[in-house]
Amino acid sequence: MTALPTRKLEAWRFTDLRQISSTEFGAPPAMAAAPDLPDLPFPRFVFLNGTLNAALSTAFAYAKPFAPVREQGAQPMALINAANAKDGINIEVPDGVDAGEVLLISQASGATPFAFHPRHRVTLGQGAKLTIIEIDKGEGVYWQNALFDIDVAQGATLQHFRLQQESVEAFNITSIRARIAQAAAYEHFTLTLGAKLSRTEIEADLVGETALAHLNAAQLLGGAQHGDFTTIIRHKAPNCPSRQTVKSVLAGKARGVFQGKIEVDQIAQKTDGYQMSQALLLSPDAEMDIKPELQIFADDVKCSHGATIGALDEEQVFYLRSRGIPEADARQILIRAFLEEALEPVTHDASKAIFEDALESWWGKQ
Amino acid sequence: MSSTTDAVIQDLAAQKYKYGFTTEIEMEEFPKGLSPDIVRMISAKKGEPAWLLEWRLKAYEAWLKMEEPTWARIHHAPIAYQDLYYYAAPAKAAPKSLDEVDPELLRTYEKLGIPLNERAALAGVAVDAVFDSVSVATTFRDTLAKAGVIFCPISEAVREHPELVRKYLGSVVPAGDNYFAALNSAVFSDGSFVFIPKGVKCPMELSTYFRINARNTGQFERTLIIAEDGASVSYLEGCTAPMRDENQLHAAVVELVAMDDAKIKYSTVQNWYPGDADGKGGIYNFVTKRGACRGRNSKISWTQVETGSAITWKYPSCILQGEGSVGEFYSVAVTNGHQQADTGTKMIHIGKNTSSTIISKGISAGKSNNTYRGQVKILPGASGARNFTQCDSLLIGDQCGAHTVPYIENRNASAKVEHEATTSKIAEDQLFYCRSRGLSEEDAVGLIVNGFCKDVLKELPMEFAVEAQKLLAVSLEGSVG
Numbered sequence: 001m002t003a004l005p006t007r008k009l010e011a012w013r014f015t016d017l018r019q020i021s022s023t024e025f026g027a028p029p030a031m032a033a034a035p036d037l038p039d040l041p042f043p044r045f046v047f048l049n050g051t052l053n054a055a056l057s058t059a060f061a062y063a064k065p066f067a068p069v070r071e072q073g074a075q076p077m078a079l080i081n082a083a084n085a086k087d088g089i090n091i092e093v094p095d096g097v098d099a100g101e102v103l104l105i106s107q108a109s110g111a112t113p114f115a116f117h118p119r120h121r122v123t124l125g126q127g128a129k130l131t132i133i134e135i136d137k138g139e140g141v142y143w144q145n146a147l148f149d150i151d152v153a154q155g156a157t158l159q160h161f162r163l164q165q166e167s168v169e170a171f172n173i174t175s176i177r178a179r180i181a182q183a184a185a186y187e188h189f190t191l192t193l194g195a196k197l198s199r200t201e202i203e204a205d206l207v208g209e210t211a212l213a214h215l216n217a218a219q220l221l222g223g224a225q226h227g228d229f230t231t232i233i234r235h236k237a238p239n240c241p242s243r244q245t246v247k248s249v250l251a252g253k254a255r256g257v258f259q260g261k262i263e264v265d266q267i268a269q270k271t272d273g274y275q276m277s278q279a280l281l282l283s284p285d286a287e288m289d290i291k292p293e294l295q296i297f298a299d300d301v302k303c304s305h306g307a308t309i310g311a312l313d314e315e316q317v318f319y320l321r322s323r324g325i326p327e328a329d330a331r332q333i334l335i336r337a338f339l340e341e342a343l344e345p346v347t348h349d350a351s352k353a354i355f356e357d358a359l360e361s362w363w364g365k366q
Numbered sequence: 367m368s369s370t371t372d373a374v375i376q377d378l379a380a381q382k383y384k385y386g387f388t389t390e391i392e393m394e395e396f397p398k399g400l401s402p403d404i405v406r407m408i409s410a411k412k413g414e415p416a417w418l419l420e421w422r423l424k425a426y427e428a429w430l431k432m433e434e435p436t437w438a439r440i441h442h443a444p445i446a447y448q449d450l451y452y453y454a455a456p457a458k459a460a461p462k463s464l465d466e467v468d469p470e471l472l473r474t475y476e477k478l479g480i481p482l483n484e485r486a487a488l489a490g491v492a493v494d495a496v497f498d499s500v501s502v503a504t505t506f507r508d509t510l511a512k513a514g515v516i517f518c519p520i521s522e523a524v525r526e527h528p529e530l531v532r533k534y535l536g537s538v539v540p541a542g543d544n545y546f547a548a549l550n551s552a553v554f555s556d557g558s559f560v561f562i563p564k565g566v567k568c569p570m571e572l573s574t575y576f577r578i579n580a581r582n583t584g585q586f587e588r589t590l591i592i593a594e595d596g597a598s599v600s601y602l603e604g605c606t607a608p609m610r611d612e613n614q615l616h617a618a619v620v621e622l623v624a625m626d627d628a629k630i631k632y633s634t635v636q637n638w639y640p641g642d643a644d645g646k647g648g649i650y651n652f653v654t655k656r657g658a659c660r661g662r663n664s665k666i667s668w669t670q671v672e673t674g675s676a677i678t679w680k681y682p683s684c685i686l687q688g689e690g691s692v693g694e695f696y697s698v699a700v701t702n703g704h705q706q707a708d709t710g711t712k713m714i715h716i717g718k719n720t721s722s723t724i725i726s727k728g729i730s731a732g733k734s735n736n737t738y739r740g741q742v743k744i745l746p747g748a749s750g751a752r753n754f755t756q757c758d759s760l761l762i763g764d765q766c767g768a769h770t771v772p773y774i775e776n777r778n779a780s781a782k783v784e785h786e787a788t789t790s791k792i793a794e795d796q797l798f799y800c801r802s803r804g805l806s807e808e809d810a811v812g813l814i815v816n817g818f819c820k821d822v823l824k825e826l827p828m829e830f831a832v833e834a835q836k837l838l839a840v841s842l843e844g845s846v847g
Binding site for chain 2: 010266269279281282283284285286287288289290291292293294295296297298299300301302303304305306307308309310311
């Protein structure tokens with residue numbers, strides 16, 4: 001098996017996978033029941049310990065059978081996924097079809113550590129539309145190493161909203177590779193609440209004019225959780241906008257990572273790239289590491305990134321307290337306001353409601 | 367881009383390096399290559415004590431085990447370290463006064479406009495001029511000596527003030543710190559030593575001009591500046607180099623130490639030969655510069671205007687250890703032709719209430735690549751630390767690259783870190799506005815670029831500000847659009 005990347009690799013300098021390499025993972029056990037499925041009127045794919053469960057899933061007109069793909073890339077996580085992939089969704093939406101919403105649900109649970117490597121393929125034809133709502137949950141020690149290959153053809157729009165609520169003993173590495181054609185859009189949002197260690201890595205290639213990528217995320221981590229959101233946006237055609245807002249709230253000894261690279265090829269004139277990354281450290285032991293990176297070879301571009309890390313603004317807390325709001329409430333109001341902005345890019349109401357509920361329950365546990 | 371602009375760019379690219387001349391004076395050279403014997407010869411030549419030779423040999427051992435770093439965004443043919451000369455000095459013995467200085471050498475300085483004699487007095491600048499490797503003339507020693515300031519070649523300091531050198535040499539940049547620092551530690555030939563005693567404000571700005579002259583000679587300057595409690599000093603470093611076809615390696619090390627309430631301001635104007643229009647030749651500038659704010663409320667400020675060198679690999683840094691200490695980094699890096707610059711800073715916050723400011727302006731033109739690479743690290747003990755970073759890039763022409771690689775690591779909740787970066791080209795409306803007021807395209811670009819760099823240029827001491835603006839104009843004149 002391909003070795004896991006180590007911190008010696010620049011792309012992994014902030015995320016240490018030794019916790020995964022030192023754990024013995026077995027094959028996923030069979031799992032029958034899937035508690036707590038969201039009550040939403042959309043077609044659904046339900047994976048139990050990495051295997052599609054036909055009884056819990058519903059029909060979706062554009063689903064194709066799982067077909068393993070030969071891995072072309074050289075990335076370690078993709079190679080490991082390819083070598084072990086046994087199941088995954090395979091969606092092909094034909095030209096001009098609005099396929100609505102689908103739910104992609106992963107539930108995991110087992111007595112001893114196990115691993116599964118879902119390999120998902122999503123292809124949208126010209127002008128097609130699809131919204132994927134993904135929810136990852138579980139109990140116990142396991143490692144989900146998922147990979148998405150996404151192709152969005154001319155004029156098509158794919159929305160991909162993810163709630164990562166894995167067991168706090170689990171590991172989740174999700175790699176997403178998206179190819180976005182002319183006037184097409186890939187809108188992504190991940191809310192990371194779960195897992196002991198997680199990383200979402202997205203490579204988005206904007207290959208046609210005015211192709212658009214929104215790669216947004218929010219992470220709320222506590223305890224000894226480690227959450228990593230890493231993106232590479234490659235502007236390979238002129239006039240493409242890309243937008244990113246990444247917000248992290250870190251309590252306990254949690255560590256948050258954001259690495260965001262924007263590459264602009266020489267041909268990609270009139271690129272408009274914007275990236276903002278903000279982190280709130282709520283405890284003295286929390287840590288945030290940010291590496292926003294610009295690599296630009298075209299001259300007529302507008303690219304900017306901003307990053308801030310800090311505690312809650314004491315002046316703002318004071319302002320609220322001076323209006324008679326107790327300190328604890330004042331802090332809560334400010335943190336919620338901070339997160340509210342992170343959810344703004346989620347324009348899909350049903351998805352937004354899921355994220356808001358998840359935030360509410362996270363808040364209740366703090 | 368308009369055709370006028372294209373024409374202007376062509377003109378500028380064709381511009382000859384204004385300071386490209388060589389001085390024909392006799393050089394004393396050691397055999398080529400690097401070995402423990404060469405290290406011993408350099409040390410013996412300088413009459414160094416045993417501890418220093420041992421330190422050099424240790425650095426050499428460390429260097430042998432290290433690998434040349436590859437993480438920077440620079441590309442060059444492998445450097446044949448065994449093909450270089452590691453020591454070169456003017457053949458005559460070090461002069462005791464200006465009268466004894468080789469007239470040819472003095473004429474070179476004159477061409478470069480260095481105020482070494484009377485002009486120096488008017489300018490209020492003391493010059494410790496380094497011609498290749500040996501310091502040949504030092505002025506204003508008396509004035510400085512009266513104030514208790516030591517400003518001399520480091521080889522002299524080794525003889526006259528061994529206890530100070532031994533205490534501080536390698537205390538900020540250890541001998542084995544990185545590949546180029548280790549190389550420097552093994553073979554450093556000379557450089558400046560500055561010691562400002564307690565409570566003394568250095569009566570004048572100190573200045574050293576470096577000049578690479580001997581063919582195939584690596585330059586390994588070593589600078590050490592110490593400011594004791596309450597002391598302050600402003601140090602100016604400027605460089606030009608004669609035209610050459612072969613690449614020349616320059617691996618300097620600069621160490622700064624600031625104790626309680628001390629202030630060190632270190633300013634650089636770097637205009638070494640960048641290579642010709644095809645990217646041939648030019649200086650390889652691999653420099654390690656680091657300052658330690660050891661005392662409470664100490665301050666170290668780096669200001670640099672980098673327009674020269676084929677390759678620049680340079681990250682002036684601050685270790686903010688003392689409570690309330692301040693680090694600053696102001697940088698303008700201009701690349702044109704085939705130049706490659708990978709430069710930035712590191713701010714390591716260790717002490718409470720430490721603060722740092724980073725302002726970096728990168729301008730890329732021609733076929734050059736310009737990278738800002740920086741790190742801001744807040745350690746758990748740095749409560750109340752504060753950082754503000756702004757790095758802006760300007761692209762001129764569609765063959766160049768501008769890159770930003772900041773690392774921001776915060777491990778203290780009460781610290782506040784802010785980072786902003788933008789990349790853009792000169793706005794058409796700004797150009798149009800200037801042109802509608804009768805400015806030529808080139809002047810308009812010059813004006814806009816000067817405005818772009820203003821935050822940094824205003825940090826330069828008076829002596830450098832004029833030179834820097836001229837340099838900027840010269841470097842950019844040909845590249846605007």
